[in-house]
Amino acid sequence: MKERLEQMKCRVRDREHKSLRQDVKLDICEECEAEELSWPRRMARITEKMCEAERPVILPDEQIVFTRTVKGVPGAPMPKDVQARLDAEGKRTGWGAGNICCDWGMPLSQGLLGRREVAERTRHRLANDADAVEFLDAAIQTIDAVLGLVARYAEEARKQGRDDLVAILEQVPARPPRTFHQALQSHRFMHAAVWMSGSVHVGLGRLDQYMWPYLKADLDAGRLTTEQAEELLAEFFIGLNKDTDLYPGVQQGDNGQSLMLGGVTREGNDAVNPLTWMVLRVSHDVNMIDPKINLRVNRNTDIDLLTEAARLTRRGLGFPQYANDEVVIPGLAAHGYDLEDARDYTVAACWEFIIPGRGMDAPGAGAMSFPAATDKAIREGLAAGDTFEQILERTRLNIRQQVQAHVNRWKRSTVGVPAPYYSVLMTDCLEQGRDVTDGGAKYYNHGIHGAGSSNAVDALAAVKKFVFTEQSVAPDELLRALAANFENDEPLRQKLFNEGPKLGNDDSVNSLLTVLFDLFAEACEEIQDNGRGGIVRAGTGTAMYYIWLAKKPEEGDMAEPGVGATADGRHAGDFFSSSLAPSPGVKVRGPISILQAFSNIDYQRVCNGGPITMELSDTVFRDEEAVRKVAMLVRTFAMLGCQQLQLNTLNVKVLQDAKQHPERHRDLIVRVWGWSGYFCELDEPYQDHIIARHSFAL
Amino acid sequence: MGIVFDIKEFAVHDGPGIRTTVFLKGCPLRCAWCHNPEGFSPEPQVMTGPAGTRTVGQTYSSDELAARLNQLAEVLQANEGGVTFSGGEPLLQAGFVAEVIDRLDHLHVLLDTCGHASEQDFRLVVSRSDLVFYDLKLMNPVEHRRWTGADNTKILRNLDVLSGMDVPFVVRVPLVPGVTDTDENVAAVAERIRGLPGLRRVDLLPYNKGAGGKYKACGMDFRPSYDESAKPRVNPAPFEGAGIEVHVR
Ligand code: SF4
Numbered sequence: 002m003k004e005r006l007e008q009m010k011c012r013v014r015d016r017e018h019k020s021l022r023q024d025v026k027l028d029i030c031e032e033c034e035a036e037e038l039s040w041p042r043r044m045a046r047i048t049e050k051m052c053e054a055e056r057p058v059i060l061p062d063e064q065i066v067f068t069r070t071v072k073g074v075p076g077a078p079m080p081k082d083v084q085a086r087l088d089a090e091g092k093r094t095g096w097g098a099g100n101i102c103c104d105w106g107m108p109l110s111q112g113l114l115g116r117r118e119v120a121e122r123t124r125h126r127l128a129n130d131a132d133a134v135e136f137l138d139a140a141i142q143t144i145d146a147v148l149g150l151v152a153r154y155a156e157e158a159r160k161q162g163r164d165d166l167v168a169i170l171e172q173v174p175a176r177p178p179r180t181f182h183q184a185l186q187s188h189r190f191m192h193a194a195v196w197m198s199g200s201v202h203v204g205l206g207r208l209d210q211y212m213w214p215y216l217k218a219d220l221d222a223g224r225l226t227t228e229q230a231e232e233l234l235a236e237f238f239i240g241l242n243k244d245t246d247l248y249p250g251v252q253q254g255d256n257g258q259s260l261m262l263g264g265v266t267r268e269g270n271d272a273v274n275p276l277t278w279m280v281l282r283v284s285h286d287v288n289m290i291d292p293k294i295n296l297r298v299n300r301n302t303d304i305d306l307l308t309e310a311a312r313l314t315r316r317g318l319g320f321p322q323y324a325n326d327e328v329v330i331p332g333l334a335a336h337g338y339d340l341e342d343a344r345d346y347t348v349a350a351c352w353e354f355i356i357p358g359r360g361m362d363a364p365g366a367g368a369m370s371f372p373a374a375t376d377k378a379i380r381e382g383l384a385a386g387d388t389f390e391q392i393l394e395r396t397r398l399n400i401r402q403q404v405q406a407h408v409n410r411w412k413r414s415t416v417g418v419p420a421p422y423y424s425v426l427m428t429d430c431l432e433q434g435r436d437v438t439d440g441g442a443k444y445y446n447h448g449i450h451g452a453g454s455s456n457a458v459d460a461l462a463a464v465k466k467f468v469f470t471e472q473s474v475a476p477d478e479l480l481r482a483l484a485a486n487f488e489n490d491e492p493l494r495q496k497l498f499n500e501g502p503k504l505g506n507d508d509s510v511n512s513l514l515t516v517l518f519d520l521f522a523e524a525c526e527e528i529q530d531n532g533r534g535g536i537v538r539a540g541t542g543t544a545m546y547y548i549w550l551a552k553k554p555e556e557g558d559m560a561e562p563g564v565g566a567t568a569d570g571r572h573a574g575d576f577f578s579s580s581l582a583p584s585p586g587v588k589v590r591g592p593i594s595i596l597q598a599f600s601n602i603d604y605q606r607v608c609n610g611g612p613i614t615m616e617l618s619d620t621v622f623r624d625e626e627a628v629r630k631v632a633m634l635v636r637t638f639a640m641l642g643c644q645q646l647q648l649n650t651l652n653v654k655v656l657q658d659a660k661q662h663p664e665r666h667r668d669l670i671v672r673v674w675g676w677s678g679y680f681c682e683l684d685e686p687y688q689d690h691i692i693a694r695h696s697f698a699l
Numbered sequence: 700m701g702i703v704f705d706i707k708e709f710a711v712h713d714g715p716g717i718r719t720t721v722f723l724k725g726c727p728l729r730c731a732w733c734h735n736p737e738g739f740s741p742e743p744q745v746m747t748g749p750a751g752t753r754t755v756g757q758t759y760s761s762d763e764l765a766a767r768l769n770q771l772a773e774v775l776q777a778n779e780g781g782v783t784f785s786g787g788e789p790l791l792q793a794g795f796v797a798e799v800i801d802r803l804d805h806l807h808v809l810l811d812t813c814g815h816a817s818e819q820d821f822r823l824v825v826s827r828s829d830l831v832f833y834d835l836k837l838m839n840p841v842e843h844r845r846w847t848g849a850d851n852t853k854i855l856r857n858l859d860v861l862s863g864m865d866v867p868f869v870v871r872v873p874l875v876p877g878v879t880d881t882d883e884n885v886a887a888v889a890e891r892i893r894g895l896p897g898l899r900r901v902d903l904l905p906y907n908k909g910a911g912g913k914y915k916a917c918g919m920d921f922r923p924s925y926d927e928s929a930k931p932r933v934n935p936a937p938f939e940g941a942g943i944e945v946h947v948r
Contacts, residue, residue, distance in 0.1 A: 508770075591708025593717070593771050624948075627711040633778040634709060634717065640777060664751070682748035687912040 002286045005062050006235050010289065013242050018068050021058050027051070027075040034078065041139035041419040041436065043077035044198070048143040048422045050075060051197040052150040057157035059166065064182065065236050066154060066166060067189050069244040074199045083416070093413045098420035098437050100257055100349045100365060102204035103195070104358020104428045106211030109187055112176040117144045119431045126434075133434030136421060140431060143422035147194045148175055181230060184215040185237045191426060196248060198422040202257025202350040205241075205292050206357040209262045209276040216276055227279070234283045241291040256291070257350030263306070264297030264326050267341040272297075273306060281309045285316055294321040295348050297329075300639045307632035314631060314648045315622040322352060322612055323646040325639045329354055332608035332644070336538060338444065352542055352580070352610040352645055353448055358428035361417075361437050364448035364538065364609055367407050368546040369524075371457035371517055372577065373562040374399035379464055380483065383476040389469045392461070397520045403562065404524040404537070407449060410560060412532035446535035448609035451521045452543040452550050453577035455504045455584040458517060459569035462510040463501035479568060486566045486573045498570025498586075504598050505583030506590050511601040522606035541602065541644070542611025547577040580647070581613040586665050592617075592634060600641040612647035613638070619650040656680065656692045701764065701795035704737050704755050704787065708771070712948070714809040714830065716780025719768060723796065724756050726788040727815050729848040730836065731924065732875045734910040736917045738787030746916040761795060765802030772804040781807025781829070788813055793820035800827040814854040814861075821857045822864070831861060831868040832902075836879055838887035846878055855891070862895040871902045876929035880906075882937075889937035900944035905931045 002010075012018065027050050033043045051071055058068040079087075079094065087093070108116055120137045127133040151170055158166035172179060173187035195203045219225035241258055248256040262280055266272045277296075284294050296310050310321045324346075333343035333354060342356045349355045353364030378395035387395070417438025424430035430441030467474040474493065482490035502510045518539070525537040543550075546561070553573050554563040565573040569584060576585055581599050583589045592615055599613045622628055631648070638646045659666035663681035680688065702724040707713075710720040725741030726733075733739070737746060743756030759767075768782050775781050782803065789796050790812055800808055810824055811832040825831060835858070837843040840850040861868055870892050874880040892898055908928060911921030935945040 590706070591719075593708045593719075593774050597771075621711055623712065630709075630711040630717055630778075633780075637717070637774050637778060640774070663748070682746065682916050683912040684915050687909055 002235060003232055006232065006239065006287075009062065009236065010239050010287065013239055013289075016246065018058070018243060019246075021056075021068060021070050022072055023054070023056060023070045025054055025071060026073060027054060027071065029075050030078050033080075038080070039135050039139075040080050040083055041136050041421050042142070043080070044419045045139035045142040045146075045421045047075055047077055048194065048198040049146040052146040052194070055150055055153075055197075057154045059154070059157055059161055059163060063236070064165075064233060065186050065189055065240055066158075066170075067193050067240070069193065069197070069247060071197075072247055074197060076199070079418075087416060091413070092415060095416035095418045096363065096414055096438070097200065097418040098361065098423040099200050100202040100204075100353075100363070101361055101423075101437075102206040102347050102349070102355055102357040103191075103423070103426035105188065105191075105206050105208070105426070107358060107428060108174075108191060108426045109184055109211060110177050112174060112187075113144045113148055113191070113425070114175045115177070116425050116431060117141055120144070120425075123431055123434045130434060136419065136424070136436050136439075137431065137434055139419065139421035140425050143194075143198065144425060147190060147422075150194075151175070151190055178215055181212065181216040181219045181225060182233055184212055185233055188212075189237065189240060193244070195423060195426070196244070198420070200420060200423055201248065204257055204347060204349060204355075204357075205260040206347045207261045207264075207272075207345070208292075209274060209280055210266070210272055213274045213276045217274075220275075227275075231279060231283050231286075234279060235287050238283060238287045238292060239289065242289045245291060258291045258293060259295060259348050259350060260292040261295045261297065261324075261347035262321070263302070264346075265330075265344050267345050269344055273303070278306065278309060281306075281313055281321070284320075285313045288316055288318070290318065295324060295352075296321040297324050297326050298635060298639050299326045300636060302636065302639065304629070304632055304636065307635050308629050311622075311628045311631040311635070314617070314650055315619065315628060316650070319647065319649045322348075323635055323638065323648075324348070324352075324354070324610075325642070325644055325646075327639065328604045328642055328644045329608070329610075332605050335605045336446070336608055337536060342443070348610065351544060352612050352647075353540065354608065354610045356444060358426075359443040360446075361442035362444050362446045362448065362535070362538075363411075364446075364540070365542075365544055366411060366447045366449065368450040368452045368543065368550060368561055369400060369403045369407070369521060370452055370546075370550040370561055370564065371400075371521075372453040372460065372567055373550065373564045374403060375457040375460050375517075376483075376564050376567050377562075379460060379568050380480060383464075383468070383480055386476075389465050392464065393516065396461075396517070397523075400517075400520050401524040401527070404449065404521070404528070406560070408447075408528050408531060408537060411447060415532045417533075444535065445531070445533040446538055447531045447533075448538040448540050449525065450540045450542045450544060450546055450609070450611060451518065451607070452546040454514060454517055454541070455578050455582065455587075456567055456569055456571055458504045458510055458513045459501060459584050459587070460567045460571075461513050461517075462503070462507075463497045463568050463570070466502060467497070483566050483568065487570075494570045494572075496570075497568060501569060503569075503584060503587045503589070505587060505595050508598070511598050514598065515601045515603065518602045518607050522603065526606070538609040539607045540609025540611045541607060542580045542609070543577065547579045551576050579614050580611045582615070593637065596638050596641050596643055596646075600643050602644075604642070604644040608644075610645055612645040613643055614647045614649070616649045616651050616655070622650070653692055656688075660685075660688050660692065700758050700760055701792045701799070702741060702743065702756050702758050703764065704735075704757075706767070710783060713783040713785065713811065714781070714832070716807070717775055717778035718780040718783050718809070719771060719775065720783040720785050721764070721768070721789075723784060723786040723789045723792050725791045726786055726813070727791060727849065728788070728813055731846050732873065732878070732906060732910050734912065735787065736914050736919055736921075741791065744917065746913070747918070748916040761798035761802055765799050768799070768806065769802075769804045772806055775806055781809065783809040783811055784824075785811040788815065790816035790820050790824060793823050797823045797827055800824070814857045815849060816853065816857065818857065818860055821860055825861060825864055825866055828866055831866055832871050833858065833861060833868050834871050834873070835888050835892070836873060838884055838891060842878075842884075846875075858892070858895070862897050865897065867897050867899050869899050869902055871904060873904045873906060874931040874933060875906045875925055876927075876931045877925050880932040880934070882932075882934060885934055886937040889941045889943065892943065893941040898943065900946060901935075901938045903933060903935060903945060903947045905933055905947065
C-alpha cells in the first residue's frame with residue numbers, strides 16, 4: 002500500500018480524527034412536539050439536524066471525503082397519537098429499519114436528485130393519499146439535507162483550493178457518477194447519511210456488481226490504471242473504519258458493514274469480474290476489520306479465485322466468509338423469494354441472507370435454544386420413564402413452544418418506525434410512496450437463530466447410548482448429576498464427555514442433527530404470518546447467543562430460556578459453539594469430517610444463514626501450496642452441499658487462552674516445525690515458544 | 700490388526716492435494732531429534748499433558764481403517780489428494796499397511812518412510828504406493844548409528860531397490876544443526892542420489908526448535924546433545940549441482 006494510505010490508516014487506527022469531533026448534543030424532542038410533526042417528519046428531522054450540525058472536514062491527503070464530527074444521533078419521540086393507538090391495541094413500540102441492505106446500484110446510478118424527481122412524480126400521482134405525501138415529503142427533506150451537507154463540503158474544498166474535489170462534489174451524490182472515483186465518493190456520503198439517520202447495521206451489499214460498471218468504463222477509456230483504482234478502493238475501505246466507534250453494536254466492530262462478492266447476476270450468469278479480485282486484494286492489503294468480506298461460491302468456482310480468498314483468510318481477520326450459491330439460491334426460492342431476487346442475495350450484518358433493496362427482513366430476531374429444548378425433554382422424559390423416541394417427541398414440542406413464544410413477542414410490535422432516508426435508497430419505496438417499514442419493501446420475513454445444536458445433539462446421543470442402548474447409566478443417576486451440576490459425579494461427567502459420541506467425530510450422531518433442524522424448520526413453517534405479512538426462517542447462526550443462552554435458567558434475563566448442566570457432560574454456564582461447530586472442547590476428526598457432518602442439515606428448509614465455523618492455525622498457511630489447499634477445502638465445502646463457511650486463522654489470544662484453559666482447546670492444532678501437535682499436549686516452554694512466534698506473526 | 704497413533708485430516712504439508720495422514724505406531728530408529736516420541740513404541744501408551752491423560756495407540760483391522768479412509772475418498776480424489784502413511788515407521792507394520800492399501804477406493808497413496816526395513820517388507824508396500832517420501836539422514840554409517848540407533852546399511856540398500864521400482868520418490872533430509880546439516884553430509888547425500896531413476900526432488904527440512912514438545916507427556920526426557928538453538932545450515936547447492944530440484948520446507 003502507498004505511504005499516503007499507510008499514514009491514513011495509522012491515523013484512523015490511532016483515532017486521530019476524534020479530535021475533530023464537536024462537543025454538541027442534539028435534541029429534537031421539544032421541537033417535534035411543539036411543531037406537532039408527523040412521525041415521518043420527525044425521523045426526517047433527525048437526518049436534517051445531523052447534516053446541518055456536521056462541520057466539513059477535508060484533510061490534505063484525502064481523495065474521498067467525509068468524516069463525522071457529530072457523535073450521537075438524536076432520538077425522535079413517537080407522536081402521541083401513534084402511542085395512544087399502540088396502547089389501545091396493547092402493543093409495544095415499533096421496529097426500525099436496520100440490518101438490511103440498500104439497492105446501492107440504483108441510487109448511485111440515479112443520483113440523489115434523480116431519486117428526488119422520482120419522489121416528486123409519485124407525490125404528484127398520489128396527491129390524494131395523505132400518508133404517501135407525508136412520507137414522500139419527509140424523504141425529499143432528507144435528500145435536501147444530505148445535498149446541503151455535500152454543498153458545504155464543496156464550499157470547503159473550494160476554500161482549500163481543492164478543485165479536484167470541487168468537481169467531484171458538484172457531480173455526486175446529486176447526479177450519477179462519471180467515474181469510479183466519483184462513484185466511491187457518492188457511496189461514502191449516501192452510506193454515512195444512513196448512520197446519521199439513526200439506522201444501524203448498514204450493509205454494503207454486492208459492491209463488485211454495482212461498482213464494476215464505473216470502474217470498467219474508466220479502465221476501458223484509459224482514464225484509470227488498475228493500480229490507481231486499487232488506491233481509491235483502499236482509501237474507501239479505510240474510510241469505512243473511521244467512524245465505527247460511533248456505530249452501536251454488541252461489540253465494537255459489530256456494525257454490519259458486510260460486503261458480498263461474486264455469485265451470479267439476477268439473470269443467473271457468472272457475476273465474478275475484475276473488481277471481485279480487486280476487493281480481495283485490497284482488503285488483504287488494508288488489513289482492517291471493515292468491510293467484512295463475503296464470497297459467493299459454488300463447486301465450480303475458479304480455484305485461483307478461492308486461492309486469492311484464502312490469502313485473505315491467512316491474514317487472520319476471520320474473513321472472507323463463504324456462501325454456497327447452489328444451496329442458498331434454491332433455499333431462498335423455496336422460502337418464497339422470486340428467483341431473480343434469490344440470485345441477488347447478500348448478507349445482513351453477520352451472515353443472514355437478505356435481498357438488497359427489496360428485503361426488510363428481520364433475520365436476526367432472536368434465537369431458539371436447542372440445548373434448552375433437549376435438556377428439558379431429557380430431564381422430564383427420564384423422570385417420566387420415557388423411551389428415547391418419546392424424548393424426541395418432547396424435544397419437538399419444546400422447540401415448537403420456543404418458536405411460538407418468539408412469534409407472539411414479535412406480534413406485539415407490528416408498527417414500523419418510519420425510515421424516510423433509508424427508503425430513498427431501497428428499490429421501490431419512493432416509486433410506491435411507501436416507507437420501507439410500511440409496505441415499501443417486498444419481503445418482511447423474520448429469522449430465528451438455531452443455537453447450540455452440537456451440544457444438543459451430543460446430549461441426546463449420550464442419553465441414547467448410555468441410558469438406552471448400553472444401560473450403563475441409570476436415569477435417576479443422570480438426573481441427580483445434572484441437577485447438581487456434576488458436583489460429586491466427575492467420573493460420570495468424564496464418561497459423558499469423553500466416551501459419548503460427538504458431532505464431528507462419530508457419524509452415527511449426524512442423523513440426530515438432521516432431526517433437530519427438521520423439527521426446528523417444521524416449527525417455523527407452521528407460522529403463517531409473523532405479524533408483518535412474512536414467514537419465519539429457521540437459521541443455523543448464533544450471534545452472541547452462544548454465550549447468552551448458556552446462562553443458567555435462574556441467571557437468565559432474556560426472553561429465551563437458559564439451561565443448566567447438560568447430558569453431554571457440559572457444566573452449567575459453559576459456552577456453546579458459535580454458529581455451526583462441534584461442541585467446545587470435543588476432539589474431532591478434522592475439517593472434512595466437520596463439513597460432512599454439517600452437510601446433513603436440510604438447508605432448503607433451514608435457510609436463514611449461520612456459518613460452519615472453523616479455526617485454522619495460521620501455520621497451516623506456510624506456503625502458497627498450502628494456501629491453495631485451503632482453497633480446495635472451500636471447494637469441498639461447496640461440493641458437499643454445505644451452506645455457509647467461516648474460516649478463522651488462529652491468533653495469539655486463542656493460544657493464550659488455551660494455555661490458561663487447556664480443557665477448552667483440546668482440539669487446537671499447532672504447527673511446530675515439520676510437524677503438528679496438539680497444543681495442549683506440549684510442555685509449557687514449547688507453548689510459550691509458539692505463543693511468542695504467533696505474537697510476532699502479523 | 701494394526702496400531703495407529705493418530706489420523707490427521709486435511710494434512711496440508713504431507714504430500715500433494717488434500718490428504719489424510721495415518722500415523723502408524725512403532726519405529727525401529729530412535730533419532731535424537733524425533734518429534735513424535737509416541738511413535739517409538741509399537742504398544743498403546745498413556746500420554747499425560749496439561750489437558751489430562753489419553754491413551755495413544757488405537758488398534759484397527761485393515762477393514763476398519765480402510766473404511767474410515769474411504770469415507771473421505773470422494774473429497775480426497777476431487778482435490779488431487781489421497782492418503783499418506785507415516786509414523787513412526789509404517790513399514791514396521793508392512794503387512795497391515797499393504798492390506799489397508801488393497802482395500803482403498805482408488806486413492807492416491809503416499810508412503811513416508813525412513814527406509815529401515817527388510818527388502819521384502821519394503822517391496823510389499825512400495826509396490827502399492829504412488830509416491831514415496833524417503834528420509835536420508837546421514838551418509839556416514841557410524842554417525843548414523845550414533846544419532847539414530849542403527850546404521851544405514853538397510854536404508855541405502857532399499858534406496859537402490861526403490862530406484863529400480865518405477866515408483867516416483869522424493870528424498871527428504873532433515874537439517875539438524877551440527878548433525879545432518881554439515882556440508883560434508885549434504886554433499887554425500889547429493890552424490891549418493893545423483894541420477895537415481897524415479898527421483899523427483901529433494902526436500903530440505905530445516906530443524907526448528909521444538910522437537911522435544913511431547914517427550915514429557917510420554918514420560919521421557921528430551922536431552923538433545925546437539926545445539927538446539929543453533930540455526931541449521933541450509934545449503935541446496937550440492938543438489939542443484941547434481942541437477943536435482945530442491946525445496947526448502
Ligand atoms: S525415523 Fe522418524 S519416527 Fe522414527 S525415530 Fe526417526 S524421526 Fe522419529
